[in-house]
Amino acid sequence: MRAVKGDQKTRIALTLNGRKLAAEAEPRLLLSDFLRHGLGATGTHVGCEHGVCGACTVLIDGVAVRSCLTLAVQAEGREVRTVESLAAPDGALNPLQAAFRDHHALQCGFCTPGILMSFTDFLARNPQPSEAQIREVLSGHLCRCTGYANIVEAIKEVASSSHAPRSEG
DSSP states (O other): OOOOOTTOOEEEEEEETTEEEEEEEOTTOBHHHIIIIISOOTTSOOSSSSSSSOTTEEEETTEEEEGGGSBGGGGTTOEEEOGGGTSOTTOOOOHHHHHHHHTTOOSSOSSHHHHHHHHHHHHHHOSSOOHHHHHHHHTTOOOSSSOSHHHHHHHHHHHHTTOOOOSOO
């Protein structure tokens, strides 16, 4: 990344969902906007723009972060995964996505990508969490449609199986 002055753009190179990509952006551009508008990863949703709702959650180097609180330049040289990385190349859902479908754990779907990414990270680090731990992580996400019960059941199903997601590529 080259140094910039004022509103000059800088080239940001990163690995997005396994593909090395680069684009130019102003130093103050948020990662959420860079992903959506600069790189076309529109599965990353922007809700509150204050880090409260969790809709913009992505993985950076395997760790869940709020992309609306992260500058795009902070992703320089890093591995970024969005919800688009979860399904197989042929479109088959991963176990977490399938459990959400099977348990009707989504309605409008706006919050779903962020929740899926948070739990991809969480279950990789804690493959057999308690319901209280699941609810603690889920408390960082706002959903206006589901009431959370079905989301908890979907996550519990994945956690009780051998299909806990891995946060790495």
